[in-house]
Amino acid sequence: MAKYIEGDQNAEGLRFGIVVSRFNDFVTSKLLSGALSTFKEQGADEESVEVVRVPGAFEIPQAAKKLCSIRNFDAVVCLGAVIKGGTPHFEYISAETSRGINQVGLEFNIPVLFGVLTTNDLEQAVERSGPDSSNKGREAALAAIEMANLYRKI
Numbered sequence: 697m698a699k700y701i702e703g704d705q706n707a708e709g710l711r712f713g714i715v716v717s718r719f720n721d722f723v724t725s726k727l728l729s730g731a732l733s734t735f736k737e738q739g740a741d742e743e744s745v746e747v748v749r750v751p752g753a754f755e756i757p758q759a760a761k762k763l764c765s766i767r768n769f770d771a772v773v774c775l776g777a778v779i780k781g782g783t784p785h786f787e788y789i790s791a792e793t794s795r796g797i798n799q800v801g802l803e804f805n806i807p808v809l810f811g812v813l814t815t816n817d818l819e820q821a822v823e824r825s826g827p828d829s830s831n832k833g834r835e836a837a838l839a840a841i842e843m844a845n846l847y848r849k850i
């Protein structure tokens with residue numbers, strides 16, 4: 697016999713922060729739409745979701761850390777798009793962004809979700825930011841709701 701603990705996908709009464717980067721805005725704005733509509737569909741109040749914009753993916757962990765330190769969110773969703781170019785720049789930005797986002801969640805004991813696309817090309821980014829369930833902003837928002845409910849139960 698064991699007791700199982702897991703979160704559900706009811707967002708009523710939960711507070712969410714979203715950090716979204718402006719770089720590759722034509723993709724990140726769609727990730728943001730996917731996350732916002734998912735929070736709404738799952739029952740979150742509009743005023744319980746706050747959106748913070750930063751210049752690029754590299755700045756996402758910094759803003760997420762600031763949010764976690766001064767606001768009382770149940771979860772923070774990070775959204776961005778790092779698209780590979782011809783130089784090693786992509787590797788530095790994507791590695792530091794993912795590492796930083798993970799660190800913030802562990803440091804503050806708040807679910808901090810990774811909705812940052814790291815793709816080889818624009819086509820892959822577009823495929824993952826469409827209006828359907830493949831939208832990674834939507835996926836990150838659903839994971840945020842589940843984790844926020846899980847943290848309340850543990």
Ligand code: INI
Pocket residue numbers: 717719720751752753754755776777778779780781785786789
């Ligand atoms: N920022 C991104 O969010 N995506 C990218 O693809 C990207 N590329 O390719 O350079 C990018 N660079 C900017 C970076 O995130 C910082 O904003 C900048 O270096 C200032 O710190």
